[in-house]
Amino acid sequence: MTATQRLQGKTVLVTAAAQGMGQASAIAAAREGAQVIATDINAPLLDDLARAHPAIRTQVLDVRSAPAIAALAQQVGNVDVLFNCAGMVHHGTVLECDDDAWALSFDLNVTSMHRMVRAFLPGLLRRAQVTGSASIINMASMASSVKGFPNRYAYGATKAAVIGLSKAIAADFVKQGLRCNALCPGTVDTPSLRGRIAAAADPVQAEKDFIARQPMGRLATVDDIVPMVIYLASDDSRFVTGQALLVDGGVTI
Known part of the structure; x- marks a missing residue:
């Protein structure tokens, strides 16, 4: 993807940034001119990411820890973009999903986003007041309220919740310049x-x-999905909010 400096002057915070979609998005945002705060629980992989671009600052963060999130929000202050990328895939039907697996899936895939949004929303709104626009991007999936897949019982339920959560945030804060969208990829390598x-x-x-x-x-490769992340983070999507945006290679046609 050719950099066009679409995120110049913006501060972007990414969770689960040590590898995969989070890592690719953090690097792409930095190349687009953003100051990036890349978080993850994996410190060694974050060290590797910090060397990828001088505009990337890394921070170990467990998105299941409300105190750690609150401390980071206090430390970081205002951000223009929050990309909630952390999550997990539980494999199985309802019969293979006990209470512990169900609780873990929701804690990591949904409640972590609730914690992050609660902590960083005041700073996002302050930036929106200054610039006219701030953006939250929540990682959902085509396996959600959009389409059911075998052996994705807990995962599909959590990702459907992410779409609902995103639409609710969008509705609550649309008049304050905050946009919130759910990204729904297909199967990414x-x-x-x-x-x-x-x-x-x-x-x-x-x-x-x-x-x-x-x-x-x-x-899909990460390069197929990252352009949508950059679009949603940038002012190019200033009239887009409350959407579940599919990048799935035609699975849900």
Whole structure:
């Protein structure tokens, strides 16, 4: 993706930035002129990311810890863009999802976003008052209220909740210049996906199955998804809020 400095002068905070979509988005935002605060629980991978671009500042953060989030918000102050990228994929039907798995899925995939938004919203609104626009991007999925998939019981429920959460935030703060949208990717080739494939009983068949459900005949790459992140972070999307934006290679046609 060619950098066009669309995020010049903006401060962007990204969760789960140590690898995959979060990492690619943090690097792309820095190349677009933003000052990036990249957070994750994985300190060694964050150290690698810090060397990728001088505009990236890293911070270890557990998005399941309300005190840690509050401390970071106090330290960072105002931001223009919050990209909530942290999440997990639980594999199984309702019969394979006990209370602990259900609670963990919702805590990491939904409640962490609630914590982040609560903590950083005042600063986002202050920036919106100055610049006219601030943006929250919440990572959802095509596996959500958009479409059901086998063995994605808890995951689909959490990502449907993310879409509802995003629409509610958008409705509450639209008149104050804050936009909030949910990003709904298809199956993206990331370290997380590779880990799930490797853990399958038949990894070769598992990869074939993931590809087979993509009408374009391939997995998405982070480079297929990052342009939408940059669009939603930039003022190019200043009239877009409360949307669940699909980048899924035609799965939900």
